[in-house]
Amino acid sequence: MKVFDNKHIKNIVLLGSQKSGKTTLAETMLFEAGLINRRGSVENHNTVSDYHALEHEREGSVYTTLLHTEWRNYKINILDTPGLDDFVGEVISSVRVADTCVYLINAQYGVEVGTELIWNHVDELQKPTIFVINQLDHPKSNYDFALESLKEHYGSAVTPMQFPVNEGPGFNGIIDLLKMRYYKFGESGGKPEKLEIPELFREKAEKMHNELVEKAAENDEGLMELYFEKGTLSEDEMRKGLRLGMLNHDVFPVFCISAKNDMGSGRLMGFIDNVAPSAIDAMPEHDASGNVIPLKEDAPTELFVFKTRIEQNLGQLTFFKVVSGTLKEGMELVNQQNGQTERINQLFIIDGHNRNQVDTLGTGDIGATLKLKNTATNDTLGSEDLKSPVAPMEFPAPRLTVAITAANRSDEEKMTEVLHRLVAEDPTIDVHYSNELRQMLVGCQGELHLSVIKWILENMYDLNIDFETPRVSYRESITIPAESVYRHKKQSGGAGQFAEVHMKIMPYTEGMDDPQGFNIRDKQVIDLEWGGKLVYYNCIVGGAIDNRFHPSILKGIMEVLANGPVTGSYVRDVCVMVHDGKMHPVDSNDIAFKIAGTYAFKEAFMNAKPVVMEPINELEVYVPEELMGDVMTDLQTRRSIITGVDMKGNYQVIKAKTPVAELDKYTTALRSITQGRSSFKTKFAEYAPVSSENIAAMAVH
Template structure:
């Protein structure tokens, strides 16, 4: 396969809401570019980027996938991303190795919840965005109201800089072409054809609308550029060649977000989309020089001079018919200018690459997807893993076409590649030439929002479980697997119920490990609401030296979240100093085992203030037991109660579901803290007991028709209401007392 320099590479993340047709459109683009003999389809599992067994079985993308198209001397790397809200962290991760985001909008539905979310991710990354209104062949495009309704929706969400660079051609036969507003030519297509268009004249009934749209585009491109405005006012327009160069620059600088029209299902206007990406999408070489802080953190200097995550080229790169400058992507942490050293994204620089994705293949093993930051990476070369300080050999360099690896001899700065069987390299690691160390920081990922207890079905499953889950965790960094020290359960955490169910299904399909999911035990706590005093005396005589310990303690409540405090008010030597820590140890151990229902006792102070001892029979063990006895007696009088974890919950959903969601949260003993608008979505902030949120993901999906998402984190502990506490205590076992030594 041919190798491409950075100036001939376009890296594009295809993002959007679920069912917007991302995977189908990529399959159509690959077919139009003659990369595949037949157009793959999601329904039968033949789409190039829908290769994962879980993706195929569920009919939805759950992990990023990479494919490439060679088109008229340019290589276009396409990163397919999930559109379901539970997997949007994957779409966010896809922003780092690319130079542009192709934001797909379902023409039938307009901008949806995840579309807005991924737009925000791209905005945070300073990533140029190209809007594609897909599924234009549907009679319900624009809600049945056509182009004006679609554009009104885009302008309301993202502003007037969302401007059409095409107009859709529709008729009795449906959507069958586009008018290019730059060249003022029409492209006609056969429905379900090979994606290749026929150039023709603009239809007469569209000529006036096309001219008006062309003038609006030219005027918007000229804004902010004095020389273009002068040319525009002098000639009434901008010559085509100048317009191409200026539009490319405006897209790269986020001044304009072009809008195109396609149908991936009908394979209409796909070759024209490839043309557009070739000419107008930023090239990989247009990244600014990489900013290195010491030898640890790599960021990017954006065109405005601030540090960002992986930036654009500091020099000039020829593209289209003019000279263009670099831009930034904004995914790093700001550093002082004095700490920044620049490394251009160029073949002449030391080799450096970072791993942005890991895939576990049952035949090949671990496959590491990487982006070449600088230098030329050659097959069989040796590089150093800067994070783990080990050497890795890059055997059989490849570029990925979905699951299929296409071997290459070398990859240039800015390209995406893959390599199998690296020994000790994982997602987020940076590798490169020894002595020229840098570090790429991946964007911060959200914390898991749902946890389930996981239990192997057989002993054989138990033996395989940890290894299989760790392989899944290498692929998906949002997955967590751990043992709860309090409940002694093995827990698996993910972004939601569907995410965790997919993990369980993958364990069975890929690793032949069967498990049972159970709702996790809620980590309740116990505390006291009153003061109490008690005496604990341990006296035992069994021949020879006996055991004797006697202490008086006082318990009092502390503010919520304080934990445990111990006080010593012994005066006059009623208990020798060396035995006081033993009393504390006895109290702490007994508190961990609980008093009401076996949950740890927290937020209290225990003070030992008196006692007695025996010169011969007293020892540390005796006073430890005495502390236990005193604690249990004091707890009986100190008004013990249960505490439950209260979660800070943020729910985002279309505004029409706000009433139903608030009612549901109130029914879960939640306290709504407030609401705010975020575009057309509403964000509800609430505090809800964890016990009421264990199955919330399923309910939210049902109420919002899959358009809502939520995040929660521990806020604090609060007292369980009496009626609820009685039910918990009725099913809980009293703590088993340890035998006194």
Template sequence: MEFKTGNIRNVGVFGHSGSGKTTLVETMVFESKGSQRKGSITQQNTLSDYTNIEKEKQHSIFSTPLHANWKSSKINIIDTPGYDDFIGEVLSTLKVIDTAIMTINAQNGIEVGTEIIWDYIQEYKKPTIFVINQMDKEKADYENTIEQLRNRFGKKILPIQIPVDSSNSFDQIVDALRMVNYKFNEDGGKPSKIAIPEAFKDQMQDMHNAIVEAAAENDEALMEKYFEEGSLSETELAHGLTLGISQQSFFPVFICSAENNIGSGRIMGFINDICPSPEQAPNGNLEDGSEIDCNDTDPTSIFIYKTISEPSVGTVSYFKVYAGKVKAGDELKNAQSSENERIPNVYICNGKERTGIKEYLHAGDLGVLLKLKSTHTNDTLNAKGSSHKIEPINFPESKIRTAFKANDERELEKLIKVLHTIENEDPTILVENNSELKQILLHGQGQQHLELIKYRILKVYNLEMHFERPAISYRETISSSANSVYRHKKQSGGSGQFAEIHLKIEPLNDGPVNKKDFNVKDIIIDELPWGGKLELIWCIVGGSIDSKYINAIKKGIIKRMEGGPLTGSCVQDIRVYVYDGKMHSVDTNDMAFMLAASYGFKEAFENAKSKILEPFYQLEVLCPSDITGDIMADLQSRRAIIQGMNSEGAYQKIVAHVPQAEMYQYASNIRAISQGKAKFSRILSHYALVPANIQSELIGSYQQTLSQ
């Protein structure tokens, strides 16, 4: 069956881990008769979470696209993982959906995962529906959850339903939009409509009025009509609600028990009736800042939002049609690589089930392609006549890093190749061969993320690897000035070498260049490859050193800066005045000055009170207020310098500077302290002095390695 743009809905299901996203998606597809049986997480037979590793871990790791037909619509649903270790999957989903469904656990209310995902939903400005799930649980608390939502999201919270507490089981939902009371059987599914209990009538009418007002507010004509007549027709109401939800003017709240299949059908109905189709949703953005209209009569542009590699198939590319339409047999051109890609088949999928289709996929729809030659996540494929580049997904920087080795050293090369394949699938990991640390590092989003990669490599590629503590990139610099006069002279056999250099070094942050004592001729500033600067001040008068040797002198100094005398770490932020020297009419050359500068610099450096700097992260922790004390105490034991603390919704955000050396395995640690209720992010921010006792330890252990 072919679906036009207006009949497509794209929703993503997001929420804190364990709130019931995968279970909800399962019932949504089941209710639409898209599957024969309703699977469950415990029986490991859900449509989403179909990979062995997800079944084993019993939580989602990958985003999984599914689809379901509802009345005249095709509803594409993407299930996402709740652990923020897998945030890349959430972001690629947010990019292509038009409505976000945020599941909230009725027992726990807003959780840290809700907060984190909310920030991203806001960034993408996606219309959002809240679904309070697990209403069947004994400690489910509807009132409290609504209050929490109101406290956090304010007046925009628009409850659509309330539970009817009948003999302590959740089997009735009063719906204030439809003004009906739904009664469910034990196994859920299609409800019957029964009388609204008297006690609910007033509350329900108030809720209904609030919904109609919210709908009317988005359109002047509707507003006028509502004021004059006090009501809206069903079509007007739907139109107003679509406008309002699309503009994030309000966030409807539904309730359900995904496990018992109570309420999911009504959510599907709302998505079909009210949620924006791709043509009603805001236009997509192109890389150059312009917009792309979601229109199936324009030339075709499709965007790859996710890529995986299946050992038996090869590359599997998930795409959204941004404009035009696509069908098997088409030929498209990759805007990034300029390669042509033939499309032998177009697929749609429900978890692992892939169905090849003959019809067109129209603008707005989601599909899958296999075995593309040279196409990656974030690429755009265009038909002739178009050269669009869709704005890429901005994946976050990594949050943790580890060094690793292959258990069998001979397999290291193979291991790195496999890691690069996974890196192509998952843009939130990074494999780095760090020549400074002489280690290969794996960067990722969290301990689980890295452990999972290790596990996948073992299971799928039969390769064993182990993690090791990553080394720290210390730096050396100086805290006072020092002079040196160095003469390099070599007379062996044929031609000799001669160069003499007089220099003064000082810390770069010691104020402006000293033009009083030196006759400054030139200032050469070099950004060093490892960060920081070298400032070379050329003060030679009277030609004691020919200016043609400046480069050789600079080279000699930089070479020496690659390994400082204290710990062999790179040196940074030094100003060097070259103020005198001598040449020889025959024996002076570039090499002689390079060596003279290198040794002269070393001599001065050793007399300039050298010191060690260590890298600091700027760390942000988001945690519930009742564990702030524990988080702070732990941070203090890590030599953290707290920069600030403020509340963000129901959570506290702590900002601190923490030495990288103290952050090893922080992800596991914070999970243990907070029982998974706190999240963090960190970026390298600056270098600062290491304390004196640590400096002596570092020098001691470096000297030991030298003497070995």
């Protein structure tokens, strides 16, 4: 297979809402280039891209699929992504390694929910972007509406390159404003006739062409001088200006196609070849220290792993981008995260489930290899003397967490193993066992994401599983000081047990002074593994209790902290002063003082006006302005405290503090309230007391 240099490699990612036509366009691009001899369809389950059984069942993309095509001496690597926000991890990794984002817009609807939500990731990385208005053959197609919605959302950078002729079921032509030609298609699409622009459209075309020339000239002083001098620019000069504008995120070209009828895809591919940034033009990667990694073929070889798939009959398939240097089959590279050496035994260019073996991949190219043992998504492979790995991708925290159990107990080990495989494939999934809640927890991005996890477990691994609402991690603490005296005495023949402990406890707050009125001999500040602190003071004078018994008293207290007296939840933020007691020269021992410490602490705790505390999360909800009222009303029913409202792009950002107990299934509720037009992220903020009216309804364990 031909090896391309980095000037002739174009890496594009297909983005857009569900049903915008990404997979159909990918299929058409492969067909146009002659890499397949017939086009499949999503409905017939025979496309190169959506090949997984799960995608056939859903008739939509769930995973990113890597493809490639060749067009006029250029190689175009294509990443076909899912259109649903639940699968955002696939989008983040694909956008990261792409050099140009190709955004599909359904001509019926214009900018949709999925388009809005995905844009945040594109905008953050400032990736060059092409908008493609698709499905212009649909009876309800409305190009003007779709174009206006783009301008409304993305501003003056939206730059029409074409407009359609005979839009709707009779769609068969495109006026190209760069080449100033009329492309007329036959009924089966494919290669069009290239004609003069009809008189009916000439005035509109000339006006839009002049606007395009001005837009191209704006991006370079030299081009602007030429434009003032000549009053126009040549096609090559316009291409240069458009490329610069795309790299600066100041130009978003807009194309017209019917991917289903193979109309306009060839012209789009030509523009990707001639104008869209190549691998060498694109923004370079940075290492973890922020230093630029040079895009040079004569530099040391360095790979960035952006995706991992585990195939049942194949093993681990690792997808990477060659960040610098040249990769050859048989090379040994060091994983910069763990120091392990990996041998690249096989190199592949991937087309769906087909693997095309190659010997070499150059800088900027994307490929895959098999059976790396110690390499995962976000890892960097390179020479031993690399100073720093590629800066890792950041994935969103889970927005939905459920408890999972295997219907058959004997399947629990297998279930856990499979879940950890899924985490290796999808970093937006979190799996861990909570010792506190005594539940296996699975975190994901929403109900659809969860349904995919369930499908995989049941259909690919024959596991019957159940999901449950997870218990809430409550905490216990105290609000006032309290004292106790507990004597443990046991006599049953021979040596007995005797210990007496005098104790005072009080609430702990960060930065507080040591308690007054005690002769403090020793102080231990213990950071509790479940959060908060225990401060233990040895205030014994006169040898009432030997120092050797304090570890036993503390051990008894720690057992109570791990199983609170009120609800069985963890206890946090308590100061304990052991200030007096008694012991017996024969009967006192470690067990006796542990028991005495346990019961003295429990008694003092119950007298200190104990309080149950619940976890509170910081919540940020991204919502269109017109839906703010509905979202805020719902938040208030969830005992939220609104802390502020900001603006980001086209979204209002509602900030709130919300009890974790009220966030169960919030992803589904928010999607219902806003018709899927909102997104949110959440993280732990603090523990706060549960109000008396909510304690009775609390799920304790």
